[in-house]
Amino acid sequence: MPPGTRLIQKVSSTRTFAKIAPHFIPAMDRAVHRLTRGKVMLSAQMLPGVILTAKGAKSGLPRTTPLACMPEGDGEGAGTWILIGSNFGRPGHPAWTANLLAHPDVGISWRGKDIQVRARVLEGEEREAVWQAVLKFWPPYATYQTRVDRQIRLFRLERR
Template sequence: MTSPVVLRIRTAVAWFSRTRFFRRVGPHVMPPLERGMAWLTRGRVQMSGLLVPSLVLHTVGARSGQQRDATLMYVPEPGGTMLVTGSNFAAAGHPAWSGNLLAHPDAAVSVRGRRIPVHAALVPDDEREATWRYIERQWPGYRGYETSSGRTLRMFRLTPR
């Protein structure tokens, strides 16, 4: 369970991450910062993971067939599954990694430096509301990205294989 102090900090950071400023600057600033932290810690720590659970998603490119990595926030579920949401900084288009998972659902994640093979499945429409409620208990206001983006965000459940 998340402590009240961490939840308050996440609420403030969630608000900031939905501002127009962050949505404009974040896509340019966050990836190099994440790469720098990964280099410094040899992949054991993601910068965003200092505040929220984070993982590195390893996919195969839908068109290129090349290995692709993306650092993402995730929400752990009981039983070891993980939820990831394609918010893409509230951009109008879906993030590339979500298309990669649709084309190649067998992927891997690295959590705290440990690589885990996973199978990705879209969260079914009849589970979306309950899943959003669960995600927002961990990351308050996160669904605001869906409203801001003007699209239905792709939500995936990653099951270890």
């Protein structure tokens, strides 16, 4: 485990982080991603991340959202990606999850490459198995789940 990871995990589990992060982190990620022409995401220093471009569930307009992800496979983008709709432990599902449910064919930017994928919400035993892998990957997700009454949505992104 890289130095400082435990401290980052501890800080990211706090309620203060949950209040500030949803506003600050995506704005910083979008700005840095634009400035570096898709090569860098600031939050990827904590967790791997993608820039998701999906149609809005209601508007149908493109919506771009920086998101943490859990790569599956070799981690270089040859496999699949798991998106976790944690919303930093705040009530309500994040809007991007409704977008994926309504329009599952989306694009991601992964390490500077644009990739077309299809999103599939995970349910039942498949979801439970992936949830256990997610908790090993980033333990603060367990704290986020305890703060909300809803089940955190998990999506698998597969290349189209």
